[in-house]
Amino acid sequence: MSLTRYGTDVLLAVLIISIVFVGLAVWTDEIWLRCILIAVALFLSIFSLNFFRDPDRTIAANGRPLDKLVVSPADGKVVVVREDQESEYIRGPAMLVSIFMSPLDVHVNRAPITGAVEYSKYIKGEFLVADDPESTRRNERAMVGLNNAGRKVLFSQVAGYIARRIVCPVKVGDTLHQGMRFGMIKFGSRVDIWLPMDAKLAVKLGDVVRSGETVLAEFQ
Secondary structure, eight states, rough: OOOOGHHHHHHHHHHHHHHHHHHHHOOOOOHHHHHHHHHHHHHHHHHHHHHBBBOOOOOOOSOOOOOOOOOOOOOEEEEEEEEEEEOOSSSSSEEEEEEOOOOSSOOOOEESSSSEEEEEEOOBBOOOTTSSSTTTHHEEEEEEEEETTTTEEEEEOOOOSSOEEEOOOOOOOOOOOOOEEEEEEEESEEEEEETTTTTEOOTTTTOEOOOOOSEEEHHH
8 A cells, every 4th residue: 555755744743652551551551541442543544555556547538539538636526517717827707616525535735737827826714514515715815827729627625524634746837647645634525626617527426536537528
C-alpha cells in the first residue's frame, strides 16, 4: 500500500503516540488498562494508514480522448449538481459539482484536466460542516483555476468542521497534468468544481466517484 507524502508529519506523530501507548501498556499491571492502551494504539495506527493511503489510478476514458474529459479531483459522493454563478475565475454561469469526502475516503486530490494554473487563492473563512451547502461560500478554502486551450475549470478544496488542514502547494504559472496529485485535505471535507456550461455531465447526484479515475464531464 502506497502512502502519500502529505501525511508524513501526521504518521510520524501517530507512530510516536502509539509507541508511548504500547510502552505504557507493557508497564502497567492492570489488564483492562493494558487492553485499552493497546486498542487505542492499534486504532490510531490503522486509521492513519488507511487515511493517508495513495493508490495509483487510471482514468476510465473508454476510448475517449483525454483532452476532452474532466476527471474527478476527489474520492467521495456527489452531493451537489447545479448551475451556479462563479465570480472568482470563470466569472459567469458554470456547472457546480460538489464531492463530499468521508474520513474513510482517499483524501489525495488530483488535477481534473491538464492546464496552466492561472488562478490560485487561499481564502480564510469559517468551518461549517462540510456537507452544508453554505460551506462552498463561507468555509476556509484553497481555489485553483486551470486553463486548457481556452477551457477554464475551477476547483476548490473546502475545509470542514473537523478537517481544517488544506495542503495545496500550487501557484500561478504551474502546469498540472490530468490525474496529477496536487494536494489533499486532512480528515474529511469536500471538493467543489466549476465547469463550463457546455460541458456534458457524466455524473449525477448521489454517485460515488474516485479521484483521477471517474469522468465527471466531457467537453463539447
